[in-house]
Amino acid sequence: LLASASAEHPGGLANGSDQVGRNFMNHNITAVLGASPFRRNRSVYEKTIQLNDWYLTGGPNGEPLGNVQMLGRITGEIMAAESGLPLPLARWLADHSVHLMTMSEDLPNPESRVFLRDGQIVLKWERSNWAAHAALNAKLRAVLKKAGWPLVLSKTFEKRTPSHQCGTARMGHDPATSVVDPWCRAHDLENLRVVDASVLPTSAAANPSLTVAALALRVGRHILQVG
Incomplete structure (x- = not known):
């Protein structure tokens, strides 16, 4: 959309209010390993x-902490x-x-954005939401040590590690603060729909794939019904 700029759409398609690319979200994720010389995986x-278990326990300011899930097999290589x-x-x-990961929500922020510079x-x-993520990591560390994994190592995913990118074509009722309406139709163009994780107004702390699939089915049904 950003690359579609023209005389008629100087900011690109669906970008009349300069919202395309804004509210980029990328989950806060940390890989956490609990190690023990007396146990094998x-x-x-x-x-x-x-x-x-700790999603709604409340972070330092009452915010949700997030979820813990298996990271997937990490080999020595x-x-x-x-x-x-x-x-x-x-x-x-x-x-x-044992290989785990913590995931916390990255909150929407118009200044977190994707844009083009010289193409x-x-x-x-x-x-x-970094304080909540740190609190979730601390809880997992304590539980792993109590469960018999005395050495706990962690590494936070950085910008170069994809972590469920969401946002940049935000869904909403107000064209001034969003790109598409609740049915994923662009505010500026009646014949343009965006149906992927870019329309999510918040990222929550969950893998977005099933939500995106459900959203696509919902929008598809709506198109069949109303055109």
């Missing part, structure tokens, strides 16, 4: 558990490449640890 399909550890040590650590994509991302 030989599981293959690790992406099997998600916990919402992956760990060595990411951490710089010698491969034998990385393989031992991967074999003696190149530029991302200006301002992290948010």
Whole structure:
């Protein structure tokens, strides 16, 4: 949309109010490993558990904390490449640890945005909700140690690690603060619909794929009914 600028649409299609690209959200995610020399992890399909026990317990200012889920199997080779550890040590650590991740909501902010500069994509991302994410990490660390994993290591995903990007074509009733209406039709163009994670007004602290699929089915049904 940003690359579609023309004389008729100088800011690009659907961008009459300069909202396309704004409210970029990228979940706050931290990989957390609990390690023990006395326990081994030989599981293959690790992406099997998600916990919402602390989602609504309230962060430092009453905000939701987020969820905890399995990260997926981390091999020694992956760990060595990411951490710089010698491969034998990385393989031992991967074999003696449980691999989890914490996910907290990244709040919408008009100043967190994607835009074009000289034809190149530029991302200006301002992290948010960081205190709640830190509180969630602290809770998981305490539980892992109590459960028999005395060494807890963590690494927060940075900008170069995709973490469920949402926003940039926000859904809403007011064209001044959103790009599409609640039925995903562009405020500026009747024949343009946007149906993906870019329309989500908030990111919550959950993987967005099923929500996007449900939204697409909802919009498709609406198009069949009203055109």
